[in-house]
């Protein structure tokens with residue numbers, strides 16, 4: 131089957147991708163290269179200049195890239211028509227491809243074919259979508275590593291550990307007259323402990339990765355005029371801040387996802403803070419602050435250092451006392467009345483930062499503190515294998531449960547043939563992660579999350 135794909139949107143260049151054994155047949159009917167060569171004579175990884183033609187008329191001037199099976203993204207014959215980017219032209223070329231025998235691709239179809247043709251495993255396929263959806267540099271880096279197959283390799287290593295021991299189990303089952311059971315049990319328990327530790331480590335990496343993917347949910351609270359909106363503005367103004375706005379989970383709130391120096395923050399209820407700045411009547415009350423703080427992984431509480439603590443400030447301190455928090459002493463450009471060694475503050479948080487939001491002074495210190503608090507430097511992406519999606523995480527968690535069950539069956543003195551059933555379950559689960567054992571439904575579900583053209 132021939133596949134066809136269009137990248138939507140207007141740009142300088144539009145790309146139409148076709149994949150499949152007969153994609154060059156379709157191409158030959160609509161593309162007239164400047165220097166004609168038979169398809170067999172065109173090597174893969176080359177480009178040809180020419181025109182897309184319909185009824186003898188030029189539709190567009192294009193460049194076509196040729197990829198030949200198995201050396202292509204899908205491992206099939208592929209070509210990419212680089213045309214001018216306007217919607218009219220792209221649609222026209224699309225229609226020409228379709229009327230000459232191509233079929234429209236489903237979302238993720240190209241990557242699915244790469245998987246079905248054995249060029250990549252399921253983990254690598256999933257990493258493609260993770261790369262596309264990455265919200266921070268660190269997350270993209272983790273996904274790119276996965277595309278290289280590091281996680282697949284780790285899973286294979288774990289499976290190998292299990293299979294090496296299973297050989298002994300088979301021997302014991304097949305030759306019960308050799309009394310090797312005792313030894314095997316101990317070896318099995320040792321192997322299972324090792325496997326348990328490795329899987330746990332992978333499971334934990336998901337939580338670390340979660341911060342990278344979803345951002346540290348951060349609330350900025352403080353009494354009116356403490357400087358919340360000034361701080362927000364200073365943060366958003368920061369060099370290299372990448373800001374994405376989207377509607378929050380509760381109606382009427384806006385969440386902003388920002389990344390500075392690779393640290394992803396998801397700021398909660400920035401709309402409330404902005405509104406507050408514009409309209410003095412609508413202030414965020416203590417109750418609302420409490421609500422926002424409850425949702426947060428990190429609370430940034432801001433105080434006006436040019437004044438002593440007010441009653442409201444004391445209530446804010448009360449809100450953050452059991453949270454991961456940073457105390458900001460703002461307005462240090464003025465006469466300072468509130469100091470960082472104030473017992474009422476140090477009692478509540480060990481992270482106290484002095485700034486002047488108005489002058490964007492000290493903002494980078496806040497980032498330094500966050501980096502330390504969340505151990506971002508410890509998440510060493512260069513050495514660590516990371517789990518980056520929920521499907522993988524759930525299978526790892528199931529595998530861990532099965533390891534525990536297998537251990538229990540051994541410890542309760544079950545015969546080896548029963549134990550071996552449990553151990554096989556672990557192997558099966560791990561195979562699902564890489565896609566060696568996986569149902570069509572699951573494959574369809576995974577690839578349906580892709581965007582068109584990938």
Ligand code: GDP
Nearest residue numbers: 354355356357358359360407460461486487488
């Ligand atoms: P919010 O009500 O907590 O959002 O506070 P705003 O950010 O609106 O700030 C209240 C007032 O304090 C405004 O007039 C700001 O210009 C002023 N302000 C904020 N930060 C500073 C600062 O660092 N130094 C000085 N001198 N004034 C500041």
